[in-house]
Amino acid sequence: MTVATVRPYEPGQITERRGHAVVVGASMAGLLAARVLRDRFETVTLVEKDPLPDEALARPGVPQGHHIHAMQKAGQATLDDLFPGYSEEVTDAGGLVLDFASDFEIYQKGGVLANGPTRIPQYNASRPVFEQVTRRRVAELDGVTVRDECHFREFLLDDRASTVEGVTVRTTDGERELDAELVVDATGRTSRTPVWLEHNGYTAPPLDEVSIDLAYGTVLLERPIDTRRAILVLPDAPRTRGAAVFPIENGRWLLTLAGVHGDHPPTDPAGFVDYASGLPIDDVSRLFDEHALLSEDVSRYPFPSSVRRRYEALDRFPDGLIVVGDAIASLNPIYGQGMSVAALEAVQLHHALATATRDELALRFFERAANVVDDAWGLAVGSDFEFSQTTGPKPFGTDLVNGYVARLLRKAHTDGRLTDAFVRVVAMENRPTSLFRPDILWRVVKPSP
Numbered sequence: 001m002t003v004a005t006v007r008p009y010e011p012g013q014i015t016e017r018r019g020h021a022v023v024v025g026a027s028m029a030g031l032l033a034a035r036v037l038r039d040r041f042e043t044v045t046l047v048e049k050d051p052l053p054d055e056a057l058a059r060p061g062v063p064q065g066h067h068i069h070a071m072q073k074a075g076q077a078t079l080d081d082l083f084p085g086y087s088e089e090v091t092d093a094g095g096l097v098l099d100f101a102s103d104f105e106i107y108q109k110g111g112v113l114a115n116g117p118t119r120i121p122q123y124n125a126s127r128p129v130f131e132q133v134t135r136r137r138v139a140e141l142d143g144v145t146v147r148d149e150c151h152f153r154e155f156l157l158d159d160r161a162s163t164v165e166g167v168t169v170r171t172t173d174g175e176r177e178l179d180a181e182l183v184v185d186a187t188g189r190t191s192r193t194p195v196w197l198e199h200n201g202y203t204a205p206p207l208d209e210v211s212i213d214l215a216y217g218t219v220l221l222e223r224p225i226d227t228r229r230a231i232l233v234l235p236d237a238p239r240t241r242g243a244a245v246f247p248i249e250n251g252r253w254l255l256t257l258a259g260v261h262g263d264h265p266p267t268d269p270a271g272f273v274d275y276a277s278g279l280p281i282d283d284v285s286r287l288f289d290e291h292a293l294l295s296e297d298v299s300r301y302p303f304p305s306s307v308r309r310r311y312e313a314l315d316r317f318p319d320g321l322i323v324v325g326d327a328i329a330s331l332n333p334i335y336g337q338g339m340s341v342a343a344l345e346a347v348q349l350h351h352a353l354a355t356a357t358r359d360e361l362a363l364r365f366f367e368r369a370a371n372v373v374d375d376a377w378g379l380a381v382g383s384d385f386e387f388s389q390t391t392g393p394k395p396f397g398t399d400l401v402n403g404y405v406a407r408l409l410r411k412a413h414t415d416g417r418l419t420d421a422f423v424r425v426v427a428m429e430n431r432p433t434s435l436f437r438p439d440i441l442w443r444v445v446k447p448s449p
Helices: 028-037 073-082 086-092 127-139 193-199 269-278 283-290 338-355 358-384 398-411 416-426 432-436 438-445
Strands: 020-024 043-047 096-099 104-108 121-124 144-147 151-157 164-171 174-179 182-185 207-222 230-233 241-248 252-259 299-309 321-323
Touching: 020 028, 020 164, 020 174, 028 043, 028 073, 028 127, 028 182, 028 338, 073 086, 073 121, 073 338, 086 096, 086 121, 086 127, 096 241, 121 241, 127 144, 151 174, 164 182, 207 269, 207 358, 230 283, 241 269, 241 283, 252 269, 252 283, 269 283, 299 358, 321 358, 338 358, 358 398, 358 432, 398 416, 398 432, 398 438, 416 432, 416 438, 432 438
Parallel strands: 020 043, 020 182, 043 144, 104 230, 182 321
Antiparallel strands: 096 121, 151 164, 164 174, 207 252, 207 299, 230 241, 241 252
16 A cells, blocks of 8 residues: 555544553654544553654664655655644755655666656655654654653563453563553564564464565765755666765765675775775765765674564454554665655554554554555565575566566656656555556557657
């Protein structure tokens, strides 16, 4: 599902608030869950093990926080619904509004894609800025308490092992219990919920894992304040290297180099710069020659595999508990879907809270969340399977779709309407099926002049 197919947030849909909810983890998924829970619960407590600074700083619990994050159209539109004025606050904090149709140099299938015919706004900032603005808006909500340096220990289960009734947390004052009618696990890829389920007589969710052996490194470059240029070069079999250059706040570029299946960028600055010479265009290398490197070190992040836990396949799940965000699906970050998937899941949680009883909520939400993840998962792992070294369950029809999209991208070197169609799918504005509309299909399959 995308922003075009998910029913938008409806602020008046829930009319009664009662009880207490706890969210574990102040990730973007956790923050957005807390926002929609406040419509349904009188009080919401968000617990996070990291200290949460007032400034826009990367924190230990977000190891990818130093790297590029894309706020796709689906995420931006949803956040503006949940927090009116959100986009303006991001720009007030130094973020930029780029045109995905003309400000981005996108290299795919042997050439740069033509500019699209219609403006596609994309908000660019560092991950700490997006998180800081979101956290501030959540903390301002009446009835919401954000507790940092508060370590989650375990779920509290009733005597019948059928209902989660809260959590145990540890702070500097010792351990304490927080009772709750609903607990949300937003602890990310390392979520302990599957193991906890098995230890308490439940079945862990089926696991899909697609191994891509990705690692990427990121540095900061000085950017002339009036320059808005962005570059995107995705790995493209058999070429294993890619790059992204995004302008962010304070006159800087975030520059990321990435490699899959073991072709990883070095972590020393000299080797990192040399690695860029292996890209199919020299635009990235020239940036190193023409602009000052602001980073003393290369921030590195390894990503061995995309992981999806199929909670929607379970027949039995404890009441009073749900799982969101990367704890459901951790997707290849090259495609920049994570924050937008979290935003759409939050809207689906909002709709589930409005219609489901407590004993129906978890499984109904997991079905809705699966619909959100399906398209993002298909796009990410489908592209990963262009490489013969990729292992794991391959979605049906992947090779056929990859062949079609490859032809579309080659045609998009000279056809901006095809660029527009592709970019709107990447931005999670339109579903991948939109690439097969008759007007797009004809542009793809018709003979070249």
